Amino acid sequence: MNGFDIHRSAAVARKEVMHIMRDPFTLVLVMGLPVLLVVFFGFAIDFDVKNLKLAVYDRDNSRVSRQLVSVFDSSGYFIPSAVSSPSRAITGLDSDKFSAALLIEPGFGRDVGRGALARAQFVADGTDNSKAMAVLGYLPGISEAALRKFGGVTRSDPVPLKARYMYNAELNSRWFVIPGLAVIIIGLLSILMTALTVAREWENGSMELLLSTPLKPAEIIAGKIAPYVVLILGGVLFVNLVARFGFGVPFRGGIPLFLGGTLLFIVSALSQGIVISVVTRQQQLAMQLSMISGLLPSLLLSGFIFPIESMPVFFRYFTMILSPRWFMEIARGITIRGAGAADLAVPLLALAALSAALLAAAFKKFKRDLEP
Amino acid sequence: MKRTLKAFIRKEFAQALRDPRMKLILFVMPMIQMAVFGLALSSEIRNIKLAAVYSPGDVAAAGLTRRFISSGWFVPADPGRARDPSGLIVSGKADAVLVFPVEGFARAAARGRGMVQLLVDATSVTRARSVEAYARNIFAAHAAADAGLEASSPPFGFDVRIIYNPEMESPMFMVPGVMGMIVCLVTIILTSMSLTRERETGTFETIVSAPLENHEILLGKTIPYVVLGLANAALVIAAGFLLFGVPVKGQLWQLFVASLAFVITTVAIGTLISTISKNQQQAMMGGFIFLFPAVLMSGIMYPVENMPVLLKPAVYLNPLYYFTSLLRNIMLKGGDPAAFISNLSALFLMAVSAASLAYARFRQTLD
Numbered sequence: 001m002n003g004f005d006i007h008r009s010a011a012v013a014r015k016e017v018m019h020i021m022r023d024p025f026t027l028v029l030v031m032g033l034p035v036l037l038v039v040f041f042g043f044a045i046d047f048d049v050k051n052l053k054l055a056v057y058d059r060d061n062s063r064v065s066r067q068l069v070s071v072f073d074s075s076g077y078f079i080p081s082a083v084s085s086p087s088r089a090i091t092g093l094d095s096d097k098f099s100a101a102l103l104i105e106p107g108f109g110r111d112v113g114r115g116a117l118a119r120a121q122f123v124a125d126g127t128d129n130s131k132a133m134a135v136l137g138y139l140p141g142i143s144e145a146a147l148r149k150f151g152g153v154t155r156s157d158p159v160p161l162k163a164r165y166m167y168n169a170e171l172n173s174r175w176f177v178i179p180g181l182a183v184i185i186i187g188l189l190s191i192l193m194t195a196l197t198v199a200r201e202w203e204n205g206s207m208e209l210l211l212s213t214p215l216k217p218a219e220i221i222a223g224k225i226a227p228y229v230v231l232i233l234g235g236v237l238f239v240n241l242v243a244r245f246g247f248g249v250p251f252r253g254g255i256p257l258f259l260g261g262t263l264l265f266i267v268s269a270l271s272q273g274i275v276i277s278v279v280t281r282q283q284q285l286a287m288q289l290s291m292i293s294g295l296l297p298s299l300l301l302s303g304f305i306f307p308i309e310s311m312p313v314f315f316r317y318f319t320m321i322l323s324p325r326w327f328m329e330i331a332r333g334i335t336i337r338g339a340g341a342a343d344l345a346v347p348l349l350a351l352a353a354l355s356a357a358l359l360a361a362a363f364k365k366f367k368r369d370l371e372p
Numbered sequence: 373m374k375r376t377l378k379a380f381i382r383k384e385f386a387q388a389l390r391d392p393r394m395k396l397i398l399f400v401m402p403m404i405q406m407a408v409f410g411l412a413l414s415s416e417i418r419n420i421k422l423a424a425v426y427s428p429g430d431v432a433a434a435g436l437t438r439r440f441i442s443s444g445w446f447v448p449a450d451p452g453r454a455r456d457p458s459g460l461i462v463s464g465k466a467d468a469v470l471v472f473p474v475e476g477f478a479r480a481a482a483r484g485r486g487m488v489q490l491l492v493d494a495t496s497v498t499r500a501r502s503v504e505a506y507a508r509n510i511f512a513a514h515a516a517a518d519a520g521l522e523a524s525s526p527p528f529g530f531d532v533r534i535i536y537n538p539e540m541e542s543p544m545f546m547v548p549g550v551m552g553m554i555v556c557l558v559t560i561i562l563t564s565m566s567l568t569r570e571r572e573t574g575t576f577e578t579i580v581s582a583p584l585e586n587h588e589i590l591l592g593k594t595i596p597y598v599v600l601g602l603a604n605a606a607l608v609i610a611a612g613f614l615l616f617g618v619p620v621k622g623q624l625w626q627l628f629v630a631s632l633a634f635v636i637t638t639v640a641i642g643t644l645i646s647t648i649s650k651n652q653q654q655a656m657m658g659g660f661i662f663l664f665p666a667v668l669m670s671g672i673m674y675p676v677e678n679m680p681v682l683l684k685p686a687v688y689l690n691p692l693y694y695f696t697s698l699l700r701n702i703m704l705k706g707g708d709p710a711a712f713i714s715n716l717s718a719l720f721l722m723a724v725s726a727a728s729l730a731y732a733r734f735r736q737t738l739d
Contacts, residue, residue: 029657037664044683045674047498093535094708096701112528122530126537127704128545130415131675137505139530140512147528159473159480160487161511163504165494166461173497185664192660196653280393283652284565287659288397291561292405295663296553300409305673307499309419315412333464336495343463 004218012215012223019197020227027231030193034185034235035242038178042247045177049134054078055089055101062109064150068120071146072102077138093125100124100135112150167336175249179331180304182239186232186262187269187324191294192287193228194273199286202277217366225270232266243335252338261334261344264351265327271358272323278365298324323358326351376583380592388562388596398562402554402604406611409550414542417502421449423460426472433477436514437470445506461493468492468503481518536704543616548699549672551608555631556638556666556692559601563642564659566593567734568649580738590734594639601635612703622707630702630712633719634695640726641691647733666692694718 020026054072058065072078080102083089089101103121111118122139126132168175201207210220243249251258273290280286300306301315302324308316319325326347333339333347341348389395422440426433440446449466460466473479473486480486490507494500537544570576579589609627612618620627641662649655669676670692679687687693694715701711 023653025654025657033661040665040683040686041668044669044676044679044686046678047674048678049675051678090535091708094705095710096697096705096708097710118528119531120528121533123533123535126534126540126544127700129537129540129542130545132534132537132540133416136532136534139532140509143529150528159477161490161507162487163490163492163507165492165500166458168494168497168500171494171497171500176495176497188660188664192656196656200653282391283656284561284569285391285393285397287565287652287656288394288561291557291659291663292397292401295557295667296405296409299667299673300413306413306415307417307496310414310416311412315408318408318412332495337462337493339462339464 004216004222008215009219009223009226012210012220013226016197016224016227020231026193030189030228030231030235031238034182034189034239037185038181038239038242039246041181042174042178042243045173045181047173049131050077052078052099052135053097054080055083055092055098056080056104057083057086057089057101058104060104060106060108064109064112065104065120067149068104068108068146069102071142071149075138075142075145077135089123093123098125099131174247175336176332178243178247178249179335180302180328182236182243183265183324183328183331184298184302184304186236186239187265187298187327188290188294189235190228190232190266190269191273191276191290193232194225194270195276195280195286195290196273196283197228198224198274198277199280199283202281203283218363221274221362221366225267225274228270229263229266233262236262236266249335251335253334254340257341257344258331258334261327261330261348261351264348264355265323265330268323268351268355268358271355271362274362275358275365278362297322301325302328304328320350321354323351323354326354374584374588377588377592380579380582380584380588381595384592384596385599388600398558398600398604399607402558402608403611405554406547406550406608407615410543410547410612410616413546413550415498416542417499417506418445420446420499420503420506421465421467422446422470423449423451423457423466423468424470424472425457426470427474427476430472430476431478432481433470433472436472436477436510439514440470440507440510443506443510445502457489457491461491464493466493467499468507470507544618544704545700546672547612547616547618548703549670549696551605551612552634552670552692552696552699553667554608555601555605555635556695557663558604559597559635559638560642560645560659560663562600563594563597563639564645564649564662565652565655566597567643567646568652568655571737572651586735586738587731590643590731594643597639597642598632598635601639602631605631605635618703620703621705622702622712626702626707626712627699630695630698630716630719633716633723634691634698637691637719637723637726640723640730644726644730644733647730647737666690669693670696672696688718689722691719691722694722 056069058069069080072080078100083092086103089098089103092098093101101123103123108118108120124132124135165171201210240251244251272293276289276293277286280289301319301322303319308319308325311319329347330344330351333344424433424437441448449460451460451465457469457471460469469491471489471491473488475486477488490504492500492503534540567576570579584592613620642659645658645662646655649658665686669687669690676687676693698712698715701707
C-alpha cells in the first residue's frame with residue numbers, strides 16, 4: 001500500500017469534470033444562480049419600516065388635528081387614510097389592512113391651543129414585534145415635529161447626542177445584505193452539489209466500481225471535491241464582482257485573506273455534503289438532510305439577518321458549530337470593515353477547526369463504509 | 373375510489389415511510405427545528421457592547437453610562453488595551469462607544485456647549501439604527517429626569533396601545549413564520565423528487581402499466597404527501613401552542629383549511645418540479661430554486677411590503693407568504709373573515725394552477 005497518489009485523484013477529478021460538462025445545467029446553475037439570487041435580493045431586501053398604512057379617525061377635525069395628520073403623512077413612514085369610526089380602524093387592523101391607527105377625540109385642538117395636556121390615541125399592531133418597535137420609535141420624532149407645527153416651544157437637550165456610523169456612514173443596507181447572501185447561497189450550493197453527486201454514485205452502484213479500483217477513499221474524495229471547489233470559487237468571484245461593481249459594496253480588506261477564508265468555508269460545506277451522502281446513500285434522503293441541515297440553520301442562525309447576540313446563551317454557543325456563522329463574520333469583516341487576520345483570528349480558527357473536523361468525519365465515514 | 377388506486381396510495385405511503393430515517397426527518401426534525409428557531413430567533417437588538425470614554429472623575433458621564441447599561445439593551449464592553457474610541461470599534465471590542473466632552477459632561481451641559489458623540493459600528497445596518505434609537509431614548513429620559521418632571525410631560529403626546537401582542541414578544545411573531553417554513557420545506561422536498569426518482573430507477577414503467585388512469589396515478593402520487601404534510605402541519609401547530617404558548621384565537625377549522633390549501637399548493641408545485649426535471653439532481657435544484665426565495669420572502673426575514681414595485685409580484689406568487697399571513701392572522705388576530713378569504717383564495721388559485729400545470733406536464737411525459 002502506498003500513500004495518497006495525486007495522479008489517481010486527478011483521474012477521478014477528470015471523470016467528475018466530464019460529468020459536469022455533460023450536464024451543462026449544473027455548470028450554468030452554479031455560476032449563474034448565486035449571481036441571480038444576489039441581484040434579486042440585493043434589490044429586494046430593505047429593512048426600513050416605512051409606508052405603513054395608518055387608519056385615521058379624526059373626530060376633532062380642527063386645524064390642529066389636521067396638522068397632526070399631515071405631520072404623519074410628511075414623515076414618509078406613514079400613509080394615512082381616514083376611516084369613519086374607531087371600530088372601522090380596529091377591523092382594518094384585524095384584517096391586516098392597516099398597521100396602526102390614530103384616534104383623535106373632539107377637543108384635541110382646543111386642548112393644544114390652551115396648552116393643556118392634549119392626547120391622541122395611537123394603536124399599533126404588535127403582531128410583528130420588531131415592526132411595532134420601529135413604529136413606536138418614530139413617535140417621539142413625530143410629536144416633536146407636531147409641536148413645532150402647533151407653534152409650541154420644544155425643549156432641546158443642553159448637550160446633544162451625535163451619532164457617527166462607522167464603515168457604512170449612509171447606512172446602506174445592501175452592504176450588509178449582499179455579502180451575507182453570498183455566504184448562504186455559496187454554502188448551500190456546495191452542500192447540495194456534493195451530497196447529490198456522491199449519493200448518486202452510491203445509488204447507481206458506480207461507487208462500488210470506483211472502490212474496486214486501486215483508488216483510495218482519500219483519493220476519491222479529493223478527486224470528487226476538487227472540480228466543485230473550482231466551480232464554486234468561480235461562482236464566488238462572479239458574485240463578488242457583481243457586488244463590487246453592480247451594487248458598489250466596498251471591498252476594504254485583503255483579497256488573499258478573503259480567498260483563504262472562502263476556501264476553508266467551501267471545504268467545510270463540501271465535506272458536510274460528503275458526510276450526508278455517505279450516511280444516506282440515496283439522493284432523496286440526501287437532499288432532505290442537506291436542506292434541513294443547510295437551508296434553515298444557515299438562513300436563520302448564521303447572523304445573516306437575526307442577530308446572534310440577541311439569542312439566549314445556549315443558542316449563542318449552538319451557532320458555533322455552524323460554519324456559515326463564522327464565514328459570515330469573516331466575509332462581512334473583510335469586505336466592509338477591512339479587518340485583517342489578527343482581527344478575525346477567532347472566526348478564522350473556528351472555521352478552520354470546523355472544516356478539519358468535517359473533512360475528518362467525511363474520511364472516517366467513507367472508510368468505515370468500505371468494510372463489510 | 374377504485375381498489376387499484378387505494379392500493380397505489382397504500383404503496384406510496386409504505387414507500388415514503390419505509391426508511392426509518394425518513395420518519396425521523398418527517399416527524400422528529402420539525403419539532404427540533406420549531407424548538408430551536410422559536411427559542412433562538414428574535415429580531416430585537418440586545419446585548420450591545422458599549423464602551424464609554426470620559427475624563428476620570430466625570431461623575432455625570434459615569435452616571436449616564438450606568439443608565440445605558442441598566443436599560444438592558446447594552447452590556448459593558450471589555451476595552452482590553454485599546455484606548456482610542458474608534459480603535460475599540462475597529463478591533464470589534466465594542467459595538468458602540470460613547471465619547472463625552474473632555475471638560476466633563478456636567479460642565480458642558482451647564483455651558484450649553486459641546487456634544488456627546490456616539491460611534492456606532494454600522495456593519496449591521498439594523499443594529500446601528502436600533503443602537504441610535506435606544507441611545508436617543510436614554511438620553512432624553514436622562515435629560516428629563518435632570519430637568520424635573522415638567523419637562524417630561526410636554527403639552528402634547530400619544531397614548532400608545534399595542535394590540536394582538538401587547539408584550540411585543542418575539543415568539544408570537546416568529547413561531548407562525550417558522551411553522552410555515554417547516555411545512556413548506558418538508559412537502560417540497562418530499563414531492564419534488566418522487567416522480568423523477570421513479571423514472572430514473574425505471575419503476576415508473578411498472579406504474580404506467582398498472583390498470584390506472586393518468587389522473588389516478590397523479591392522485592396516488594400526491595394524496596399521501598398531502599396527508600403527510602397535513603400531519604406535519606398539525607404537529608408544528610401543536611408544538612407552537614404547547615411549547616411557546618402561541619394562542620389560537622381563531623377557529624381550528626380555519627387553521628385546518630389554511631393548512632390544507634397550502635399543503636395542496638406545495639405538493640402541486642413539488643410535483644410540477646418533479647415532472648419537469650430530467651434527473652434527481654435537477655429536481656433538487658428546482659426545489660432549491662423554489663424554496664430559497666420562498667423562505668426569504670415569507671415575511672419574517674424582512675418587511676416584504678416595502679419591496680420595489682418591479683420585484684413585488686414575486687411576493688404575490690409566493691404561497692408561503694399567504695400561509696404565513698394566514699397563520700399569523702388566525703392565531704394572533706382571531707382569523708378575520710376578510711383577511712382569511714383573500715389569502716385563502718390566493719392560495720386556492722395557486723393550488724389549482726400548479727395542479728393543472730403539473731397534470732398537463734405529467735400527461736406530456738407519459739406520451
